[in-house]
């Protein structure tokens with residue numbers, strides 16, 4: 001049985017929302033790491049960090065973590081964010097973006113989106129107070145936010161920019177790869193559904209080598225050197241210099257990530273092909289198609305989010321259950337943060353601050369898109385959608 005046959009059995013859907021693209025190469029790489037005897041952060045993590053930096057052009061300093069959530073927390077802490085600080089982000093994101101801020105004792109400040117489904121740069125300035133320290137834009141679905149506008153506000157107001165790039169590999173913006181070094185820090189996710197996976201994992205990139213060193217300490221309890229250095233330097237002595245996290249990546253994950261990263265361009269090409277077929281195959285239906293990237297920019301196509309227009313005369317929830325009946329697993333990205341019990345309880349906002357996100361949420365549907373998607377799976381999605389909307 002191949003790896004992908006085994007995984008098909010995990011879902012009852014003909015076409016799942018996503019499926020990790022794992023082959024015997026990944027399995028062999030992980031097996032080799034297990035045989036090597038070095039399981040936690042060691043040579044494979046170093047190699048993965050170097051390969052990731054090379055992929056982005058070689059200038060970014062990279063710090064591998066066990067998740068993007070703790071990657072964001074580590075990056076924010078390294079940049080000095082803490083109690084009393086406010087950090088602006090979008091309401092249309094996964095709860096992890098806001099949790100990373102909240103766990104440091106800082107306050108997430110939610111801002112509405114624009115038609116791209118990313119944070120509306122025109123609404124950022126109104127959310128800035130004397131406590132605001134940073135902005136975390138989220139490249140939703142893999143489409144780059146308007147980084148020129150965001151950096152312009154940040155530099156005028158003296159704010160840091162930390163990019164949540166969980167969806168944005170490989171995304172480029174204004175001719176530069178996301179994560180290559182424009183912002184103070186950028187964080188990628190290698191969760192099972194993301195464009196490359198290490199099972200669980202993340203990567204922080206930043207232009208400042210001293211900051212990267214601090215992140216490397218913070219990801220391992222705040223100890224001044226990692227276990228690999230200690231054992232290889234034959235030294236038992238270590239010093240705890242700050243209150244860090246347990247956020248290091250294992251060599252098991254990194255060896256998986258190295259194989260995935262080598263395939264990233266090919267996997268991305270397939271995602272783009274799937275997106276092209278959706279634009280073509282869904283023409284003429286009462287759907288708002290995803291915003292396209294600017295010329296020369298690259299959309300990672302982590303998600304393919306359409307919106308049902310009022311003329312579709314079908315509620316989004318009903319559409320998703322009918323699609324499920326036809327074997328296609330759809331999703332919604334996201335239930336905006338301002339709708340969740342936790343954030344309603346601990347943050348101070350009025351739902352009327354988010355008219356665009358409210359409207360997008362009520363109509364939004366994410367169609368399946370993943371690199372191991374076959375032509376016949378793409379056709380199944382197109383035919384199911386046409387049968388419900390034509």
Ligand SMILES: *Cc1c(COP(=O)(O)O)cnc(C)c1O
Pocket residue numbers: 066067068069070093094096097138164166167188189190191200201202
């Ligand atoms: C997946 C995701 C995260 C968290 O990533 P983990 O690696 O699972 O911690 C953060 N932000 C966004 C937008 C995500 O989609």
